Amino acid sequence: MSKIYQLARNKFPQLLEALKSAGYRCIGPQVRDGAILFDDLESIDQLPAGRQDLQAPGEYRMQEIHSPRYFAWANGPQALKPYLFTPHEVLWKASRDNNVGIKFNEVEPDLQLLALIGVRACDLAALQLQDAHFQECDQPDPYYTKRREQLFLIAVNCTHPADTCFCVSTGDGPRVTTNYDLVLSELDESFLIAAGSERGAAILATLSTTDATPDAIETADTETDLAARRQTRSLPSRNLRDQLFANLHHPHWNDVAERCLSCGNCTSVCPTCFCYSENEQPAMDGNESRHVREWDSCFTHGHSYIHGFVVRPDTASRYRQWLIHKLGSWHDQYGRSGCVGCGRCISWCPTGIDITEEATAVCTVKDND
Amino acid sequence: MTNPHLPWEAEVVDKVDELPSVFTISLRISDQKIRDSYRFTPGQFNMIYLFGVGEVAISIVSDPGEGELLSHTIRAVGRVTNGLAKLQPGDRVGLRGPYGRGWPLAQAEGNDVLAITGGLGCAPSVSVINYIMKRRDDFGHLTIMQGVKHYHDLLWKDRYAQWAQHPDTRVLLAADVGGPLWPWHVGPVTVLFDEAHINPQSTVVIMCGPEGMMRAAVQNLLERGVEEYSIWLSMERNMQCAIKQCGHCQYGAKFVCSDGPVFSYPEVKQLFSIKCF
Numbered sequence: 001m002s003k004i005y006q007l008a009r010n011k012f013p014q015l016l017e018a019l020k021s022a023g024y025r026c027i028g029p030q031v032r033d034g035a036i037l038f039d040d041l042e043s044i045d046q047l048p049a050g051r052q053d054l055q056a057p058g059e060y061r062m063q064e065i066h067s068p069r070y071f072a073w074a075n076g077p078q079a080l081k082p083y084l085f086t087p088h089e090v091l092w093k094a095s096r097d098n099n100v101g102i103k104f105n106e107v108e109p110d111l112q113l114l115a116l117i118g119v120r121a122c123d124l125a126a127l128q129l130q131d132a133h134f135q136e137c138d139q140p141d142p143y144y145t146k147r148r149e150q151l152f153l154i155a156v157n158c159t160h161p162a163d164t165c166f167c168v169s170t171g172d173g174p175r176v177t178t179n180y181d182l183v184l185s186e187l188d189e190s191f192l193i194a195a196g197s198e199r200g201a202a203i204l205a206t207l208s209t210t211d212a213t214p215d216a217i218e219t220a221d222t223e224t225d226l227a228a229r230r231q232t233r234s235l236p237s238r239n240l241r242d243q244l245f246a247n248l249h250h251p252h253w254n255d256v257a258e259r260c261l262s263c264g265n266c267t268s269v270c271p272t273c274f275c276y277s278e279n280e281q282p283a284m285d286g287n288e289s290r291h292v293r294e295w296d297s298c299f300t301h302g303h304s305y306i307h308g309f310v311v312r313p314d315t316a317s318r319y320r321q322w323l324i325h326k327l328g329s330w331h332d333q334y335g336r337s338g339c340v341g342c343g344r345c346i347s348w349c350p351t352g353i354d355i356t357e358e359a360t361a362v363c364t365v366k367d368n369d
Numbered sequence: 370m371t372n373p374h375l376p377w378e379a380e381v382v383d384k385v386d387e388l389p390s391v392f393t394i395s396l397r398i399s400d401q402k403i404r405d406s407y408r409f410t411p412g413q414f415n416m417i418y419l420f421g422v423g424e425v426a427i428s429i430v431s432d433p434g435e436g437e438l439l440s441h442t443i444r445a446v447g448r449v450t451n452g453l454a455k456l457q458p459g460d461r462v463g464l465r466g467p468y469g470r471g472w473p474l475a476q477a478e479g480n481d482v483l484a485i486t487g488g489l490g491c492a493p494s495v496s497v498i499n500y501i502m503k504r505r506d507d508f509g510h511l512t513i514m515q516g517v518k519h520y521h522d523l524l525w526k527d528r529y530a531q532w533a534q535h536p537d538t539r540v541l542l543a544a545d546v547g548g549p550l551w552p553w554h555v556g557p558v559t560v561l562f563d564e565a566h567i568n569p570q571s572t573v574v575i576m577c578g579p580e581g582m583m584r585a586a587v588q589n590l591l592e593r594g595v596e597e598y599s600i601w602l603s604m605e606r607n608m609q610c611a612i613k614q615c616g617h618c619q620y621g622a623k624f625v626c627s628d629g630p631v632f633s634y635p636e637v638k639q640l641f642s643i644k645c646f
Contacts, residue, residue, distance in 0.1 A: 092375050094463065101378060102461045102462070102463060104377070106375060133614070134614065137613060139613070276616070278615065293615070298616070304617070307450075317645035320646075329621050332621075
C-alpha cells in the first residue's frame with residue numbers, strides 16, 4: 001500500500017483546486033431534492049457537511065447531524081454508472097444522401113477529464129463489473145471506453161453505512177482497496193490521503209500534507225471496522241448460483257411478484273445493471289435520424305419481446321430473471337456476483353423489497369415446499 | 370477503435386413476396402471492400418436498419434457461396450419489419466453483421482441430417498437445407514420435417530416439392546389445420562417422427578421454431594436414442610445490439626446473439642424446460 005499522508009481540514013479545498021488546475025471537471029456529492037446526488041462541484045462548501053442519509057426498505061431521507069464531516073453518509077441513488085454508461089447516448093446518426101443513399105456517421109461523445117470525489121468501495125466494485133461488461137470484451141464499447149480513460153477517482157472509506165448496506169457480505173466494502181486514484185479517510189479535524197495511481201500521486205504531491213500520525217491511522221481504521229460491524233443485512237452466500245438455479249420453480253417467486261410493481265427502479269439505481277434499448281429519433285424534416293441507446297430494464301414488457309410474443313409476460317418471471325442473473329449467471333459471465341451490496345435497490349424500491357430477504361427466501365426453503 | 374454499433378449502407382437488389390405477410394429481400398453492401406471481406410455461415414444473422422425506424426435481427430437465408438447478395442426472409446409483424454415490407458429494389462437500408470454462431474456444418478458432414486422446423490420460424494434452417502442441397506454428396510440422408518399452423522402458412526411450397534425429388538431426401542410436412550389441397554399430415558410436427566426412420570447413431574438434428582415445439586421434438590428424439598450432442602437448435606430472444614452488450618438476449622449466462630443463436634442441446638438443457646425464462 002502506498003504511503004498515507006494527512007491533510008488538515010482547512011487545507012482540503014486545495015484538493016479541489018489541484019484537480020481544477022490539472023484540467024479536471026470536478027463532480028462531488030451534494031444534497032439535491034432530498035438526497036445525495038453527484039453534480040458539478042465548484043466549491044468545497046457545496047459538499048453535504050453535517051448531513052446524513054437515513055435509509056430503510058422503500059425509504060430515503062436526509063437529516064442534519066452535529067458534525068463537520070463532508071462524507072458522514074452512505075450513498076445516494078447514483079453510483080458511477082451515469083458518468084460512464086450514460087442513461088441516454090447517441091450511438092450514430094443516419095442521414096439521407098441525395099434522397100437515395102444513407103450515410104452513417106459516428107457521434108463523438110463530449111469528452112472531458114472528469115474527477116469524481118466521494119466514490120465508495122461498493123461503487124468501485126461496480127465499476128470493475130461495468131468495465132468487464134463494456135470494455136474488457138471482444139467488441140469494446142467506444143463511448144464507455146473513452147469516458148473511462150478520462151475518469152479520475154477520489155474514493156472515500158465508508159464510516160457511516162446505511163441500514164440497507166451489506167457490502168461486507170458481498171466482500172466489496174466498506175474499506176476501499178483498489179481501482180482508485182486517491183483514497184481519503186475523513187476524520188473530524190483532517191483527512192488521511194493516499195495515492196493509488198501515478199496521476200493520483202501527482203495531485204497528492206501538490207497538497208500541503210504531512211505524514212499521517214499513527215493515532216490518526218488507527219482512528220480511521222477503527223471507524224471503518226466499526227462501519228463493517230454495524231451492517232446487519234447479508235446475502236446467504238457470495239455464490240448463490242447453484243442454489244438459485246435449483247429453485248427456478250420456487251413458490252417464493254410468486255410471493256415477491258405480489259409486492260413487486262415491475263417499475264424498474266431497482267435496475268436504474270443498480271450500479272451494475274447494464275441493459276439498454278436502442279431507439280430511433282428521426283428528425284422532423286425526415287433527412288436525419290439519431291440512433292440512441294437508453295437504459296432499459298428487464299422488468300419491462302418490451303425487454304423480452306420477440307415478434308409478437310413476450311417471453312417473460314409476468315412479474316414473477318421478470319423478478320426471477322433479474323435476481324437469478326444478478327446473483328447467479330453473473331458468476332459464469334464475469335467471475336463473480338453482480339451485486340456489490342450497496343443496498344440501493346432496497347431503499348429505492350417503492351414497496352421496500354429487500355434483495356437479501358428475497359434471495360434468502362428462495363435459497364433456504366425447499367422447492368415447492 | 371472501430372465502432373461496433375455502426376451499420377454499413379446496403380442496396381435492396383431484389384424483393385420477392387412469399388406470402389401476404391412474408392417477403393424476401395436480397396441486399397448488396399454498397400462499399401466494395403466491406404462486401405468483398407464479408408463472410409458468413411448458415412444460421413448467422415444480420416442487423417438490418419430501416420432509415421428513421423430502427424434495426425431488427427434477421428437470419429441470412431442465402432448460400433454463403435452465392436456471392437455478393439445476402440437474402441433475408443422476413444415476416445412483417447412489428448414496426449421495423451412492416452416498414453421493410455414496403456421496400457423496393459433500389460432502396461437503401463443499413464446492415465451490420467454477420468453475428469452469432471451458425472449451424473455445425475463440419476459436424477454434420479458425412480452424417481444424416483434431420484431438419485425440424487415449426488411455425489414460420491423456418492428461415493434459419495432453410496439456409497442449411499439449401500447449403501446441403503448444393504453440396505449433396507458431402508452429407509448422408511436428408512430428412513426435412515416442417516410443421517405449420519395453417520396449410521396457408523407453408524412458405525416455398527415449390528421448393529419443398531423440388532427438394533422431395535432429390536435422391537436420398539425426404540420431405541415430411543404437417544399442418545395443425547389442413548385444407549382441401551393439403552396432401553400431407555394434419556397435426557403437430559411431432560406426428561411425423563414415426564415416418565422419419567431416424568438412425569440415432571448417424572443423425573445430426575437441426576431445429577428451429579417455437580420453443581414448445583422444440584421441447585416436444587427434443588423429448589421425442591431422446592426417446593428414439595438420438596444423442597443430446599447431436600441435437601442443435603436455433604434460439605430466439607430480443608436482440609438490439611447483437612454484440613453481447615444490451616442484455617436483452619440473455620438466456621441464463623448465455624448471450625443468444627453471440628454464444629448462439631445455434632446451440633447444442635446440452636448447452637441449453639438446464640433451462641430449456643423452464644417456461645418464461
